[in-house]
Amino acid sequence: MTTKKCVAVIGASGYAGAELVRLISGHPHVTLNLITSRQYAGQSYENVFPAFTGCMNLSCEHFRSDEAIQKADIFFLALPHKTSMNIAAPLLDAGKKVVDLSADFRFKNQSMYETYYQSHEAPHWLRKAVYGLSEVNKEEISTAQIIGNPGCYPTSILLPLIPLLKEKLIDSTGIIADSKSGVSGAGRSLSLGTLYCEVNEGFTAYKVAEHRHEPEINENLSLAAGENVQVLFVPHLIPMSRGIVSTIYARSQASEVKLRECLCEAYKNCSFVRVLPDGRMPNAAHVRGTNYCDIGIKYSREKGMAVIVSTIDNLIKGAAGQAIQNMNIMMGFSETDGIDAIPFPV
Amino acid sequence: MTTKKCVAVIGASGYAGAELVRLISGHPHVTLNLITSRQYAGQSYENVFPAFTGCMNLSCEHFRSDEAIQKADIFFLALPHKTSMNIAAPLLDAGKKVVDLSADFRFKNQSMYETYYQSHEAPHWLRKAVYGLSEVNKEEISTAQIIGNPGCYPTSILLPLIPLLKEKLIDSTGIIADSKSGVSGAGRSLSLGTLYCEVNEGFTAYKVAEHRHEPEINENLSLAAGENVQVLFVPHLIPMSRGIVSTIYARSQASEVKLRECLCEAYKNCSFVRVLPDGRMPNAAHVRGTNYCDIGIKYSREKGMAVIVSTIDNLIKGAAGQAIQNMNIMMGFSETDGIDAIPFPV
Amino acid sequence: MTTKKCVAVIGASGYAGAELVRLISGHPHVTLNLITSRQYAGQSYENVFPAFTGCMNLSCEHFRSDEAIQKADIFFLALPHKTSMNIAAPLLDAGKKVVDLSADFRFKNQSMYETYYQSHEAPHWLRKAVYGLSEVNKEEISTAQIIGNPGCYPTSILLPLIPLLKEKLIDSTGIIADSKSGVSGAGRSLSLGTLYCEVNEGFTAYKVAEHRHEPEINENLSLAAGENVQVLFVPHLIPMSRGIVSTIYARSQASEVKLRECLCEAYKNCSFVRVLPDGRMPNAAHVRGTNYCDIGIKYSREKGMAVIVSTIDNLIKGAAGQAIQNMNIMMGFSETDGIDAIPFPV
């Protein structure tokens, strides 16, 4: 039996950070050796997330890169944009593997990143970063040192669309992604908009055609299609904690059978993508707590439109779970290690 | 002071029927004189809906048309399709006013109705029926004897689109309506799919491009546009009790200002349509319990697409409230009588 | 026709303040003439609560007592404890009527108030204040100038217990109140504990035997019983927006029939208390949006215990609705004016 690798979660006080902690705690090949939080430094982690009482005896520390380098081999960064790149650079310089959950290492096109976020302060590492859409970029991920872990909405949209665009089964223009997310996607920071009473029994669109996940989606679809793809992306907030459902509209001349076959073929060796049979549409509840992405397809011949519906748990396949999946690929572990939970029936 | 008119609710055991009962009980110019239910005949109404304890002392009766004709001047039918037309006919023959909440009197095109539902058994009355989209067909409604009260989804989609199509500010082809509804839209009948645990913390699409509200939407949009309009309609289920949000995509060369102006102009004298200012999107929570339809607009010049988001309370503006509004118009009452509730702040 | 009275809501940015605004807007005999908010001063009210778009054209102002005195005859204060008494005093000195929703004027026993809150700075007015439990103190309320509007939990507990204690049908010792509240009771301030994801799908007790509503309950029960009553009060948080359910345990030698008769008799002329028949227990959903207090009773002869379950909408009968009811009584309006909403069936 080999020694377990030591890992760190930098920025463990948000929901994605906490899911990383949970998943790492159950992972067979790694040990959690460091968790950091600026806000909760010095506090026991079960104080930050009482659900973990008795399951986790680490306390939050302030991040100091010299200490961190001593404590872990693999780093998960669950930090705000900008903070992340500055913390990643010294870790990477020291030869550590990094999976970054912010947007800082997601873009191939630095100027696109800088248009939507801010100037990049570690462009050298940005150029080496691999976009961690596990099923699509598996080979590059396996040899990467730094992964830009995909956004939650992009994951739900890219997984169904990339194979279809590659095979030219859908038009590359006029694609619409009408996405709906549970509230945990907004994070654990205090804001009026995420108070219980403001969300409960409501439903609304936000940042219509203005969300920063749109350029991330477009860059990756364009790469897949070999031409410029510009999706119209409209996110909404669902009154539930976890889960994203993306309903995607694309013009197509293919049949429903062909569209389904294409996705089945693309993901036939992928444990976490479930292409649903004819007549079934995915439900966010059926992937909750798991790393699955479920995809349903309906083709309207009359309208010449494909309707593709995908769902993920935004905190798992849309964040922490895919980050672990990427680590598994990088480290040569089995791809499902630590993220093989079976969905709850209810 | 004038005498109050007597009204009846035929089929009072469902959610729309109960909302009719509630709204009529608070209406200044009518008195509820008869409620019927096959399932609960003989039971006090507060037994069927305990919330009404002490507010309502009628009991449910079996429907008998001769008795019913004695008891009321105005009839609201909240019955399943097909049942409705057979019950409506004798009431209409006796000169009564009828607002029918089923699909039986919604279609101008009888064969379209028969394609999606069943053969029509009161075609004579179907031809006389007026589609009760109150703001749009107000004049015809005012002189109608029989109203086909619109479906909930169609109401949310037609109100924003009709003025834009009339003014040719959006393309009549390629329109997509991605609608989301609370669970009460599925009614009070027992079904696995509406059990609490099956709905809660989930979100799913259903009847994609197959829902019977699609032909209803298309007929009315086509009439408004003066040409054939075929919307791609995709409904989803939201884990909440009340409310519909429709996110509508339409190609357009107009500006956001122009689109908004068109809707503001169209509804400037309408108490129940609120066109939201620049930068605001509607929230189902903000119309809950009211007869409002809120509409938000975002135009993407880059994509040449208008995104129009509308919301209603499916049981009120999408059913019982609009039915009362239609009665108000038919009877010459003030249009807001009995349906002027101010939204809850939370 | 008489002129409408002008009223002001001081502290309109919280949930209780917004409910006051909503209810006053629909009230037949008063006009809302001033709303204030420190945080949102200068902003239109529909900006603070977008649900009110088009229903309300006032903007929030800073409170200045000289201006306020010019603008209104009746003042509702929905302010934090301590702030309230200092704002109330000059209004009262100017002869205005005040209904205060904070704890500042609820206690007869000043030192009890000071033990649980802080030193009182308007003791002169405290002595003149009437505890606004409308059904119980109606006569005193009718001539009061300053009302201490009851807390939400106390209202749900006092209404069922006071008649039973007065008639000595339950023991005055050993009473337990196990109360459960929706999240709006915690207010609209930002806090981790009221974020959607922290509350949803959870249920917890808090401030067990330490909540500041306990002395308020005890003072009023003791007055009713004519002896010292000390209730054990345990509040819990329910994952829903509105509503309180209190399950109350009291030793009793009476029969269930007698207990029910006592409550029926006590409230026979009260529009807002519904004593449920044998075999029915109240449901928070059945009073939501209304000023009702529903009460159910079960007696266990074997254990010698009465189980009394009451429910109110915490924002209405537990706050704004009872405040309006108190104004109605003070001003000689009909007691149900503006608060006669019929419950939603669902």
Next chain:
Amino acid sequence: MTTKKCVAVIGASGYAGAELVRLISGHPHVTLNLITSRQYAGQSYENVFPAFTGCMNLSCEHFRSDEAIQKADIFFLALPHKTSMNIAAPLLDAGKKVVDLSADFRFKNQSMYETYYQSHEAPHWLRKAVYGLSEVNKEEISTAQIIGNPGCYPTSILLPLIPLLKEKLIDSTGIIADSKSGVSGAGRSLSLGTLYCEVNEGFTAYKVAEHRHEPEINENLSLAAGENVQVLFVPHLIPMSRGIVSTIYARSQASEVKLRECLCEAYKNCSFVRVLPDGRMPNAAHVRGTNYCDIGIKYSREKGMAVIVSTIDNLIKGAAGQAIQNMNIMMGFSETDGIDAIPFPV
């Protein structure tokens, strides 16, 4: 490496059955070899619970005892009362191990069972059955052939009370258990009361002092106390899917420290009971998806009352998880095998 044992889930179409299937599928030492359902016989299991798509390739079969005996060594019965005992008997006669989740094998006192349920048709096996409250009856469970798996409410009440009664730290009379359960406890059968819209945003007490879990609680508390204990048990329904919170009131002369020490001592070697430190109360959300029982304690010296709050996931520690735990004990597996999930942070 040893061969895995074959297990069967008889009655797999309810929520507890599905949780059994989920947990067994992830268990290291057993293989699921048979699932039965009368209603869904012949259907693939992922048709019954679509969440399991791709995770589970068995289909539901009709139960036939001769076939069943061939297929499995260990049987979990998730059946209605009465059905269960008749199915269990031949399996037991054939030497199989059975964990029964119905009430049929929970009572030591047959006449008590018959008073609250029906006449018992396998009294011979009832006498041999062990009550499967894992932490309390571990030794007897380890050698049992038939386990009566505890009810969900009883589990939440017995775990905190048994040690306190044994140590005589609380009075054995006058105990009140005010319990609140998520909706999944009511099962997956169709009923008006568990429709989404009937439950959502509501809260109610039901079967007050009449629930059949009361005699089950009393029998086991009496055994622990060595005297007759009669709890007043009042269940309520929470608008959430999973979780029970029991708030228990007991007279006591002990201090809070002593009460906590007693429970800590009793469960010091138990993986699944978490006695919370001073000042913390359990939250149903923190045990969701796990086999934990969390317990919080507050003592009011003034009232001489202990308030003990416990929480479990009703489908796991309250049903399927404890059933697996009992199997682990019976079979000599590690007690946490297959049920060692770490709670979700949110």
